[in-house]
Amino acid sequence: MSSSDSGSDEAMTDAQQQKGFVSALEMPDVPSQKLQPHLELRRTRVLCNADAPDNTDTIQYSGAYASMGVDNSLRLDQFANNFRVEVKRLTEDEMEFDMVGIDPAIANAFRRILLAELPTMAIEKVLIANNTSVIQDEVLSHRLGLIPIKVDPRLFDYLSENDKPSEKNTIVFKLHVKCGKKGPRMTVTSDELKWLPSGSELLKASEDSNSSSRAETYTSFTCSQDSLPEFSSNPITVYPDIIVAKLGPGQEIELEAHAVKGVGKTHAKWSPVATCWYRMLPEVVLTQQIEGKTAEVLKKKCPVGVFDIEDLGDGRTRATVAKPRACTLCRECIRDGEEWEKRISLRRVKDHFIFTIESTGALPPEVLFTEAVKILEDKCERVISDLS
């Protein structure tokens, strides 16, 4: 973004120093390129004091430290060098990773996109043929809508208002359960939803009863979905074991559910994550040496076991910070009077995010994150093309 001549400056000073010159930039009263420690602390850390967190904002303005000769502007090469990702945990539907060297504005954009702007498939229309259960049609439909569907949404198109439901934009499920006249009550779970690859089986009521044309259904599939290569070997299923309804003896539910593509900002059922959040890395600093009895007290104070006790050898012990990452910043350790506040400093690293993604099962969490980044790129591209 801004040009930097520091490279050539250094080369010059090297040459000049060899000749016995001192560059003006090297003179003691010329501001150095580094911030003073107390300012650097305020720039990079949130201070979690006993009464309230302090210094919570990020300093974004490029000229914020201009008077001290420090450039606060963003250089992409610098960003690329400092940016770091470290995966901590990765399973089929959950991941935790550290993202270091990025501003909260951008980390938060990723989080918001994951929650609200990544598309998935969810049941949007329910055609109820029969429902004699105690659960009302609209409540049942709402429950069906929230069931996660295990299918890659990138294989489908959005269904717009003028579109006919086709194999490219709709997934049809059938649910037909009946509880025996005699016997116990029955629990209907989401496994009972059966995929209909050839589309709807319910016939539209036609006004013209003796029409010779083929009876129309609620979808117009040109081919069966299981003949498509992407679904031929992996049929579309939903998340199993979710209780949908309970049926008493003789009660019956017969319905057809149509799933379409959508995004979380329209309705939370389209959100691809159960949740997605980040927290800044906690930093616990012992500003004084804490020894003996006090160390024992400190270790007991912490409910998550951040502190440990180290044997110094000559019969003395001192407190150490063993697991700072576990700190929830409950501030219990600095609660008992001012002397404790002086002993311990609780901080948060402003550009270190512990990011957690819990997927609902449509896509694995690592794919969700890369898709979210792509969406932010697309947004920028749209603005650029609109401005050009």
Added chain:
Amino acid sequence: MEHTSFGDQRNATFSLTEEDHTLANALRFTLNQDPRALFCGYSIPHPSEARVNVRVQTTGEPAREVLKDACQDLMLMCQTVRSTFDKAVADFKKNP
């Protein structure tokens, strides 16, 4: 998208439709990091309307160009994030 400037290219408000804090706050960050931007900020005029206004005032260059560069920077940052992330995941899958 509108571009309202009163005869002065340096100062402009851009009205982005179908956008919200997600893009506007990220853009405000990249704009703030650009030394050519004298002022930048954004507002959402009404919560029930999907629109965000981004105000840019520059030291001399047309505001439009500075905003375009900010988008470009954000895009490049996203690409860096994506490649670094993919590499980290691949490394983790190889030796967890």
